[in-house]
Amino acid sequence: MKKVSVIILLALSLLLSSCANAGIKNLENVDKPSIGDVEHVEEEKDIDSNETDEESNKIDYEKIKPNENGKVMILMYHGIGEEESEWVRTFENFKKDLQTLYDKGYRLLSLRDYINNNINIEAGYTPVVITFDDGLLNQFNLIEEGGETRIDPNCAVGVLEDFYKDHPDFGRAASFFVYYPVPFRQKELIKDKFDFLIENGYEIGNHGYNHENLGKVSIEEVQESLSKNARQTKEILGDYIVESLALPYGAAPKGDGYKYVISGSFEGFNYFHKAVLKVGSNPAPSPNSIDFDPQRLPRVRASEMKVQGTGIYDYLKYFENNPDKKYVSDGDPNTVTIPESEISNIDIERLEMSNKKLITYNLESNKKADEN
Numbered sequence: 421m422k423k424v425s426v427i428i429l430l431a432l433s434l435l436l437s438s439c440a441n442a443g444i445k446n447l448e449n450v451d452k453p454s455i456g457d458v459e460h461v462e463e464e465k466d467i468d469s470n471e472t473d474e475e476s477n478k479i480d481y482e483k484i485k486p487n488e489n490g491k492v493m494i495l496m497y498h499g500i501g502e503e504e505s506e507w508v509r510t511f512e513n514f515k516k517d518l519q520t521l522y523d524k525g526y527r528l529l530s531l532r533d534y535i536n537n538n539i540n541i542e543a544g545y546t547p548v549v550i551t552f553d554d555g556l557l558n559q560f561n562l563i564e565e566g567g568e569t570r571i572d573p574n575c576a577v578g579v580l581e582d583f584y585k586d587h588p589d590f591g592r593a594a595s596f597f598v599y600y601p602v603p604f605r606q607k608e609l610i611k612d613k614f615d616f617l618i619e620n621g622y623e624i625g626n627h628g629y630n631h632e633n634l635g636k637v638s639i640e641e642v643q644e645s646l647s648k649n650a651r652q653t654k655e656i657l658g659d660y661i662v663e664s665l666a667l668p669y670g671a672a673p674k675g676d677g678y679k680y681v682i683s684g685s686f687e688g689f690n691y692f693h694k695a696v697l698k699v700g701s702n703p704a705p706s707p708n709s710i711d712f713d714p715q716r717l718p719r720v721r722a723s724e725m726k727v728q729g730t731g732i733y734d735y736l737k738y739f740e741n742n743p744d745k746k747y748v749s750d751g752d753p754n755t756v757t758i759p760e761s762e763i764s765n766i767d768i769e770r771l772e773m774s775n776k777k778l779i780t781y782n783l784e785s786n787k788k789a790d791e792n
């Protein structure tokens with residue numbers, strides 16, 4: 421009789437164990453929160469034997485402190501030359517800028533990826549956008565050497581390309597806002613330069629046809645200038661569509677006329693700028709922010725002369741002293757991770773349209789819980 425009881429107990433034990441395992445498997449198949457739902461995570465949770473690989477690879481919030489609603493620097497460059505001036509950066513100083521950004525944890529992001537909220541950089545790093553106005557020869561110069569044409573190592577593109585070879589994890593991106601009739605100042609090489617830029621992850625943007633001051637001409641002339649620029653670029657590149665504008669002199673029509681720097685038409689050719697960049701003097705909002713306006717984007721002067729405390733090194737120092745104010749990536753382009761305190765500053769509707777999941781965390785509550 422005792423033997424029968426033991427057998428029954430063993431059978432019951434196996435049955436219960438099987439049910440428990442089935443329950444674990446079913447839990448693994450429970451639907452995750454839908455897009456647009458807010459997921460709150462707690463830091464420093466123990467990993468048990470039933471945790472999935474995805475769960476075990478979660479980032480260290482205490483160490484990284486991701487904030488994907490922080491500010492992003494859009495750096496504004498003009499000339500790259502041999503002598504430093506208000507609107508010219510020397511080759512050496514431009515190289516110094518890139519090295520400093522790299523060493524301080526910044527990684528290149530294209531303007532297009534920024535405005536489309538396609539930010540795919542390693543967890544713990546901060547995106548930075550580089551722009552050049554005017555399409556000068558010292559930005560992109562091709563030289564003949566030994567019967568071959570190559571990029572001048574002392575022009576902006578040459579410096580960027582060399583830095584990318586040595587630091588591939590820094591990224592490869594920049595936007596060049598050109599005007600006509602001869603962007604980059606080598607007429608016979610315009611198409612070669614444009615092709616190289618587009619094939620290697622760079623962007624060509626609008627800077628007016630003849631660098632017109634758009635705040636001092638008629639609305640008809642605004643549309644003519646911007647339309648002719650976009651049409652000329654399209655004629656050179658075929659199917660390329662100009663999607664961004666850097667306002668010449670930072671000037672635009674006032675009031676309702678501003679809409680014509682965004683879109684308009686001339687002689688049957690329509691233009692539309694997803695991004696409009698001002699001269700500005702401060703970092704831009706995250707594309708997740710309620711303050712984000714892609715058609716009124718401020719930039720940071722990439723200079724150390726006459727910047728009145730608003731240049732690249734001023735803001736690098738500011739972000740060192742205020743790390744909670746800058747954009748810090750969570751490493752996953754499909755999620756937007758922010759401190760819980762930032763929730764009211766998020767544009768939830770835009771976030772839902774971008775098919776990204778919002779994740780919040782609160783390190784302070786964890787610290788208080790540990791103290792108690």
